Amino acid sequence: EPLYHLYASEAWAIDKNYLDQSKQLEEYLRLNPNDPERVVEAKAGLEMLKALGTTDVAVVTAPENPVPIRVRKALNLIFTQLTLNGRGPYNFAVDTGATQTVISEKLVAELGLQPIASTVVYGIGGSGKVDTRLYGVKEIAVGDVKIKNIPVGTFNDPLVSQLADGILGTAALSDFIITVNYPANQLELSRKRQPAPATTEVLPAWYFSNLLLVPVSVNGKQGNFIVDTGAVTTVLSHNMAAQLGINQNTPGAKIDLGIAGVGGFEGIVLKVPNVTFKTAKNTETFPQVVAIDLKQISKMIGSEVAGVVGYDFFSEYKLSLDYYGAEVRLSK
Known part of the structure; x- marks a missing residue:
């Protein structure tokens, strides 16, 4: 097979x-x-x-307990500063929904990088899928964590370029349990897998192509959602919206809006009123969310993606990602 x-x-x-x-x-x-x-x-x-080649790729060096990394919240995204090849600092969005770390073409020129291959990146740019050149960066340093010999893609999306010099895909830090602490404005990294406190919810996660998906109930309908700190808002797929009774033929459902990821999505956008998202321990209710076409990402993953859980869902939580343990933790 x-x-x-x-x-x-x-x-x-x-x-x-x-x-x-x-x-x-x-x-x-x-x-x-x-x-x-x-x-x-x-x-x-x-x-x-x-x-x-045979060179070790994305090798992480860090203290046993790295110092928490300061993040800045703006426009429903989170940003941090890092250096590339000893230069910077540069402003990067922290994105759990990007399949690859990417940098602007302007930064490629500034650093004098040479392409090593071509690749396909999801989660960046207007269509959600971008064919890009791949470049080798000798070192990315974020806080006291260093990632050596890391391949990065590029983008030339004007909207993304206005927001950041690049996008840090968190899978590059998968050696650690990664906690995006929204209330404290911190990115926390730990090598130790601690037992979850009673107040913390542990969600099973499914990993594919550097993305983590978790089960979420939407108005009683169950689906798998991408965990995406680079999504400015939580969205549904067209298929999930249809299960809730909203489709392209629903009067007043279509809206003219570019939305969702750091670079947005194109295509038909629908508005879905009165939506409640539930996990076993947490509930978030929105007067309205939007639905977009997620067929392409569903096909890539090989399973139906019901939506993307973004900033407006996570903004009051500590969100922990454990790539090796295949789990996501939520706590307030």
């Missing part, structure tokens, strides 16, 4: 075993799957891994 090898490559990626990731991608392509988009993405991933 070709998809088995594609999903196995993702498992090796989170373990940073790039040799076995390459083998699984090669096996996936050898089976000649009838899926043109995934084939393109697999070839891009394999090209990237071959370009990086």
Whole structure:
């Protein structure tokens, strides 16, 4: 089954075993799957891994207990400052919903970086999917944490460029349990997996392509949602909206609005009134949310994505991501 090898490559990626990731991608392509988009993405991933060679990739060095990293909240996004190759500081959005760390083309020119491969990035730019060149950065430093030999993509979206010099995909820090502490304006990193306090909710998470998805109930309808600190607002998929009785033919449902990620989404946007999101221990109610087309990201993941949980949901929580433990924690 070709998809088995594609999903196995993702498992090796989170373990940073790039040799076995390459083998699984090669096996996936050898089976000649009838899926043109995934084939393109697999070839891009394999090209990237071959370009990086045998050098250790995204090697993290840090103290046992890194100092919390200050973040700034603005425009329903969170930002922090970091350095690249010893230069900076530069302003980066912290984005759990980006499949790749990316930097502006202006910054590429400033740092004199040379392309090493091509790749496909999700979560950046108007369409949610961007074909981009990949560049090798010798070191990214955020606080007292350093990530060496990290591949980054690029963007030239004018809206994103106005907001930040780049976007830090948190999967680059997956060696740690990552806590986005919204009330304290901090990004906290820990190597220790502590037992969850009774007041903390632990959600099982599904990992694919550097994204974490968690189960959420929407007006009684269950679905899997992407955990996305780079989403300015929580959104539903068109399919989930349809389950709630809203579709393109619903009078007054269509609105003219670019929305959702750091770079937004294009396409038909619907408004859905009176929506309550529930997990086992937490509830957030909104007088209105929007619904967008998430078919492409659902196809990439191989399962229906019911929506994206963003800033307006998380803004009062401590949000902890454990990539290796496959769980997300919420506490107030």
